[in-house]
Each structure stands twice: as structure tokens, then as C-alpha cells.
Amino acid sequence: MSNDILILAEHLNGKLADITNEMAGQARQLAGALGGQAVAVLLGSGAQALAESIGSDRVLYIDDPALAEFNPEAYARVLAAVVAQRQPRVVMLANSSVGMDLAAGLAVTTGLPLIAYVNALSAEDGRIVATSQIYGGKILAEAVPAGEACLVTCLAGAFRPEAGRAAAAVERIASPAPLDGLKVQFVRLIEPEAGDVDITQQALLVSIGRGIGGAENIELAQELAEALGTVVSASRPVTDAGWLPKTRQVGKSGLTVKPKVYLAFGISGAPEHLEGMRGAELIVAVNTDPKAPIFDVAHYGATCDILDLLPALTERVKSDT
Amino acid sequence: MILAVAIKQVPNLTDDLEISADGTGLDYDALTYVLNEFDEQALEEAVLVKEAAGGSVTVVGIDTTGELDGALHTALAKGADRAMKVTGDFDRDLGSEGQAQLLAEAIRPLAADLLLTGVQAADDRDGQIGPRLAALLGWPYVGVVTHVTPEPGCVRVHKEYAGGLLAEFVVTLPAVIGVQASHQPPRYAPVSKIRQIAKTAQIESVAGQGTPASSSSVRRMFKPEAAGQAEMWAGEPEEVAGKIATLLTAKGLLKL
Ligand SMILES: Cc1cc2nc3c(=O)[nH]c(=O)nc-3n(C[C@H](O)[C@H](O)[C@H](O)COP(=O)(O)OP(=O)(O)OC[C@H]3O[C@@H](n4cnc5c(N)ncnc54)[C@H](O)[C@@H]3O)c2cc1C
Ligand SMILES: Nc1ncnc2c1ncn2[C@@H]1O[C@H](COP(=O)(O)O)[C@@H](O)[C@H]1O
Secondary structure, eight states: OOOOEEEEOOEETTEEOHHHHHHHHHHHHHHHHHTOOEEEEEEESSOHHHHHTOOSSEEEEEEOGGGSSOOHHHHHHHHHHHHHHHOOSEEEEESSTTHHHHHHHHHHHHOOOEEEEEEEEEEETTEEEEEEEEGGGTEEEEEEESSSOEEEEEOTTSSOOOOSOOOOEEEEEOOSSOOOSOSEEEEEEEOOOOOSSOGGGOSEEEEEOGGGOSGGGHHHHHHHHHHHTOEEEEOHHHHHTTSSOGGGBBSTTSBOOOOSEEEEESOOOOHHHHHHHTTOSEEEEEOSOTTOTHHHHOSEEEOSOHHHHHHHHHHHHHHHO | OEEEEEOOEEEOTTSOOOBOTTSSSBOGGGOOEEEOHHHHHHHHHHHHHHHHHOOEEEEEEEOSSSOHHHHHHHHHHTTOSEEEEEESOOOTTOOHHHHHHHHHHHHGGGOOSEEEEESOOSSSSTTOHHHHHHHHHTOOEEEEEEEEEEETTEEEEEEEOGGGOEEEEEEESSEEEEESOOSSOOOOOOHHHHHHHHHHOOEEEEEOOOOOOOSEEEEEEEOOTTTTOSEEEOSOHHHHHHHHHHHHHHTTOSOO
């Protein structure tokens, strides 16, 4: 086994995902401590320029037409072959739509342990220690893999990105695994439909979560937003339930917003939601649960019932303006 | 089409979660359990696929809490045809390797065409069971899926990326799909119907065999230290509303 840290580079629509260089930064630190190198693996086709933009020590660029778009089966085959050949200490994948499809399957094929939802990763006396955010962000668990090597999936925003480095040496190779006879076929990308409003352009957002209780209460948030001259955004359960259109969703699989003020009403603050709004200038959270993780990122908070607060605030705004 | 759905109960995240005395797990006795929300979505998608293509839906879970029956009865009330539970003297901390192996053994004899799981469960070691099951069964896996359309010998699925971007894949059956959301909001089952089913339903039990040890161990569990970073406002809703209004005015977002 080597002491190298392998990173799966992630890219979509010709753009490198931010988390790739976040992982590269962390991998370089860890590799430094272990006496190895941070090696990014980029799977693609005609993606040499992307490979050159990664801040790792080295980049392994695997070029094949079958890798032009993300395909979980093709990626899994290639990664398993790379890991078998290179025997890294740690394989870092993003805890993203891509990484989540691959990591656990790779754990089975390589026999390596997987620690998911990692937001801190270090070496202690040569042993890997990873901290995971579990139970919707309410609990942290510090784990050590049974053997020397392991796989981890990393949370977006957990590590400082590697910036301003000279391009790493890119080694371009053909796929080390056969890519024919795939049972998963990529068909096309489907761009999101434009919504009636663009929540990313608002200076103020009234954002509601499952705490709103039901479709019949959405009105309370709409009335407040109207009085404030803005719009309502939401967490995933609200859009999944069809209470608001998908275009209003903030978070990992929704939109990233950076308003001046984000009012989070009845939102628990799961890591996937925080990913989309932690960049807001000021966050105010109202949630009946004083232990809700949203209070860890909010600047101001209150524990009242939003079904009382929403009408009270609407009243107040109307009487003030 | 023979469909199977793996369902799991998870601690209710709005409860107080207390760390166990030895500091490496939760105080499980103090917890209440609910069905994992993504499993509810997976079940709905399975029933929608069955309604479109014909066939049957079997729900299966590992009964680690001794309380799985309620979730299985609810699934039957929502359109599942068969319910199965894997029983045994399991540790509540049973790792992903162990759970995946128990489930794979229970699911293999079903000769299913399509196995749906939730994209992840909100407890420990998230999102591992679906891909692990796929690897153990030798089937392909696509996760973070929001739409499954049955076609002869395959399914067409929509997978979500960030910002609402989707990718469409065609997946040859048998396959495992990790469901993020069903393409219609999950249906509601009236309590009276669930009660009725609870009286008559047969839940099949499968005895779980020995499981492998977890390949990584939690040495410490703790609550985030940043907790309580927010400055908390006490008081009645009217007072809190006043504080928010003052803040918005200061930020120039509320013109007086
Ligand atoms: C791959 C993936 C992608 C995801 N993408 C996203 C995403 O883009 N965006 C997103 O938001 N989530 C996303 N999620 C889901 C995420 O994990 C959480 O499930 C979700 O954010 C929870 O939403 P919530 O806070 O509204 O609901 P809950 O977690 O159920 O929280 C509701 C909160 O409301 C409080 N509450 C209840 N009643 C009241 C009341 N009357 N007054 C005040 N407070 C009350 C409760 O105390 C609780 O804290 C994703 C999950 C996965 C697996
Ligand atoms: N013990 C279990 N019994 C049945 N299904 C499970 C179990 N654990 C996980 N699953 C399924 O696998 C999905 C992912 O779970 P996890 O890997 O725990 O995040 C869940 O949404 C369930 O569909």
C-alpha cells in the first residue's frame, strides 16, 4: 500500500465542481502528514484542461468516450481498477449525487471500509481519523477504520479549497477497465425549468421548512413575503410535497442563495439545506426545537411557533410600512 | 414487474438525541422511531411503477427496533402486496456491511426485477445500503433518483444533480435504484385502513444469519460545539416579530 490520498475529481457540464479543490487541499495536508502524495483522478473525455485545473500533487486523467458523461457503472469499474493498482491509503469522494452512487459499491468491491458524511479528516500517529456529521447534523461521530486504508465521502464546504497553485503534473492514460456491455446508459442532461421568480436574486428570503405543517399554511408565508416585497423559498420536503414549486428549493439539490437576510422558519438545518444558504449575510432562524442544527449557523434565533410568528410579523411589517 | 422496497425506521430527529454513557453511540432506549422519509418516497415510486406496469411490491426491512410491524402495515395500506421482516438478535448499531448482507440474503429469493431503496437514511453511515446491495447482488445502481419509468427489460430514471439539473439514464433490469423523491407526493393511508390491515395482514419473517463486524468503529460521538452560536431572542411571537422587523430595518430591507 502507498501513503497516497486519491481524490475523485467531479465535473459536470464542462465545469469542475468546487468540492474537488476542497478535497485536494485537504488531501495535500493529509498526504503531507503521511508521507504520500495527493493524487486526483479525473474521468472524462476531452477534459485535459479540467485535469490541469486541479490543485493536487498529481492528476491521473483517464480519457475514454464512455466517460464523457457521469455514468455510475463506468465510473465504478474504472475506480475499482485504479484503487486496486495504486493501493492508496485514503480515497476521497464528494458526498454528492456522484460520490453517493459510487462510494459504497466501491467499498464492497475493494473490501475497504467507508466513512460517509465526513467534515474533518486527519492522521493521528499514522492512523486515519474521520468525523462524520450524522443524524441530520445533530451529532458528530469520530471514527477510525479497522484497517490501514479507507474510503471517505466528504461534505461540500467542509474543507478550505486549494487555491493559487501551479497546475499539477497530468498523467493521461486509457481506461484501465473495459467499458463495454454497460447496463447503465446515459441518455441526456435535462436543464431545470425557469421558475416564475428567481430566488437567487433576492436580497431577502422568507424560507419555510416542514415546520409549516401543511399546504394550507403556505399562505401565511406568502402574505409575509408579499408585505416584505420578496418571495418564499423552501427546504426540500416542502417542494417534494408539492406545496411550492421546485424552483423555490434551497440546498444541495436545489439552488444556492446568498441574500442579505435569510429568514429560516421551521427548517431544521440539515447539512443538505445548509449547503445552499450558509453564505447568506445574516441568518435568522425560528424553530420550536432549541437543539435544531440551524441555530449553529444562524446569527439570531427564536423558539416560537412559526404559525404564530408568521402572522405576527406580517402584522408588524404592515403597520410599520 | 416484481418490485421490492427496503425500508428502515430511523430515530425521530426532532427528539432530543442523547449520547450513550460510553460516549460511542446514542441512548437508543430514549428514542422514538419513524419511517425514513426517503423510504416513504421509494415506496410511493414502487407503487406508481406497479400501477403503470403491473406486478407486485414487497416491502422488506430488518427489525432492529422490534417495532417494524407498524411501518410494514402502513406500507401494505399504501399499496404494497407483501411484507417481510428480517428478525434476529441484532445490535442496534449493526453496521452497513451487516445490514446489507442481511437484506441481500432476504431479497435474493424474491427474484425481483427492481429493488428500490431510499437514497439515504438519516441515521448512521448514510447512503450505503443501496449501492452495497447492488454490489452484493451484482446489479447496477443509480441513486438520487426522482422519477422511475418502467419499460420492457429496463427502467428510465431521472437522477438529480445540484441546482435542479437532471440526468436521464436507462438501466437494464434487475437493478437497484436509490430514490430521493417519488414523482408524485406520497399518498396518505387512512388510520382506519392501517388498523384493518394490522388485524389481518401476514408479515413474513426471515431469520437473519450471522453478520460481519463493522469495518470501522466510532470512538467518540458528540454534539457540535458551535451549538448555540445564534443569539437567542426570548419572548412572545409579537416581541420576536418586533426584533426581526428592527433587524430588517437596520439592513435597509424594510422601509418605514
Ligand atoms: C441527496 C440529498 C439532497 C438533498 N437536497 C436538499 C436540498 O436541496 N434542500 C433541502 O432543504 N434539503 C435537501 N435534502 C433533505 C435534507 O436532508 C433534509 O431532509 C431537509 O433539509 C429537511 O427539511 P426541513 O428542515 O424543512 O424538515 P425537518 O428536518 O423535518 O425540520 C422541520 C423543523 O421544523 C421545526 N418545527 C416543526 N413545527 C414547527 C413550528 N410550528 N414552528 C417552528 N418550528 C417548527 C422542527 O423542530 C424541525 O426542526 C437532501 C437530502 C439528500 C439525501
Ligand atoms: N436496516 C434496514 N432495513 C431495510 N432497509 C434498509 C436498512 N438500512 C438501510 N436500508 C435501505 O437503504 C437505504 C439507505 O440507507 P442507509 O445506507 O442507512 O443510509 C434506506 O433508505 C433504506 O431503503
